[in-house]
């Protein structure tokens with residue numbers, strides 16, 4: 001069986017004038033349909049760069065991304081992104097922010113009424129219908145991130161890309177949203193690629209955890225399968241042996257073998 | 265059930281807070297309604313009374329200074345007596361340029377409206393170009409920087425030579441005066457569109473036209489309106505001067521004509537109107553800007 005999403009020998013070199021830095025080197029990864037994969041690594045190793053390459057917002061210097069065996073190198077709604085800082089358009093209401101993508105993606109396939117219903121449906125998936133007429137400045141950080149998720153889901157992406165979606169949130173909100181994402185993944189079966197720097201989050205949500213070495217020339221150091229059945233329960237896992245073992249593995253990778261070195 | 269509530273501090277707090285909640289929710293609804301009239305009246309008074317006092321004092325001073333015989337300028341009482349007819353009948357039309365002030369002001373405003381609208385459209389267009397494209401900026405920016413320093417009236421002879429008519433020349437002067445701040449501010453606004461918004465547009469695959477209407481304009485709107493506001497002020501400055509030179513109906517020539525006929529009181533009245541209208545134009549654009557950019561700046 002060929003992979004659903006394939007990152008094929010990706011290199012990324014940033015060059016400014018004569019100076020150039022190789023950020024990513026030889027990244028190869030295959031992701032199956034419906035799989036939830038997390039990428040974890042220290043700050044600055046190139047996680048966002050990698051995600052942007054998959055999203056098509058940045059181009060790889062070498063190698064490429066294949067989605068269902070077709071090369072993708074420009075951004076599109078089939079790889080919707082939930083950005084680290086929500087990136088909602090402040091002059092649009094919550095509803096309009098989601099509707100913007102819906103109108104583009106389903107311009108030909110859905111009627112006006114259907115697009116309206118679909119927008120509301122996706123807002124209801126993240127429990128945000130009640131605030132649909134509010135502006136982003138009028139809702140909390142967690143709510144904004146929910147709307148960002150709804151906006152991405154509403155495009156019916158083949159792959160959902162999450163760039164540290166909960167990084168800027170407090171621990172309680174974060175846990176709550178993690179549960180939401182788990183529930184959504186269980187219900188909708190999306191293929192998800194998520195960046196995180198939170199070990200617990202990675203183990204709790206993922207089917208596989210991709211651990212990246214430190215940059216420059218970061219690459220995949222290790223890939224860990226998380227052999228826990230879905231749906232997972234945060235409290236039950238706290239004492240689960242398999243969970244603790246996975247957690248231990250990731251921690252060892254990050255803090256013993258690839259300790260964070262201050263950029264020289 | 266009530267026993268632990270009485271004994272336990274932790275529990276008694278809960279019903280107390282719950283009982284308080286509806287009271288807190290209701291009071292802010294009623295109170296401000298009754299209060300607001302008083303507060304509005306007080307706010308208005310606080311804003312209106314100080315300028316009124318200053319104006320009265322200035323008028324008094326002016327009256328005292330200009331009352332003496334041999335004074336070159338008329339005191340306010342004389343201005344009022346001389347221009348009573350103009351003030352109370354702004355709509356008369358005796359043909360030619362012998363018209364009421366309303367007609368002069370509206371002729372000037374029409375020129376400004378036309379020249380300024382053209383400048384707004386062209387200025388936003390060019391500003392988007394310069395803000396979006398590095399090459400357009402490298403090519404055009406030096407040119408703009410030089411052209412914008414040319415005083416408005418310096419353009420007038422050239423415009424007269426080109427158009428051979430006062431009307432289009434005046435409109436051109438308005439246009440060329442007000443376009444620079446609009447271009448420059450729009451370009452800055454476009455350059456400051458956060459990369460995040462561009463990324464969102466790219467993922468959703470907005471086409472260039474949709475990108476312009478749905479991302480660029482709203483995102484750059486605060487900057488664009490800053491430019492528009494400076495532009496409208498400049499165009500009102502320029503029209504008065506241009507009209508003095510081109511003649512015809514218009515408040516600028518009205519002032520010049522009054523000077524030639526030594527009707528100093530009429531000049532003072534006209535200046536009063538020019539000031540008021542300039543102020544209103546500025547406030548109108550500022551208000552429009554606030555309306556349009558509502559919620560844009562906060563994120």
Ligand SMILES: Nc1ncnc2c1ncn2[C@@H]1O[C@H](COP(=O)(O)OP(=O)(O)OP(=O)(O)O)[C@@H](O)[C@H]1O
Pocket residue numbers: 014015023041042043044045046047048049050197215
């Ligand atoms: N446009 C760019 N030009 C030059 N260098 C860049 C550019 N974007 C990123 N880099 C460099 O690439 C490296 C990786 O950046 P990236 O944002 O992908 O890190 P990250 O793993 O997402 O970090 P974090 O966890 O802090 O978000 C950094 O050293 C950064 O300086």
Ligand SMILES: [Mg+2]
Pocket residue numbers: 047048049
């Ligand atoms: Mg990042």
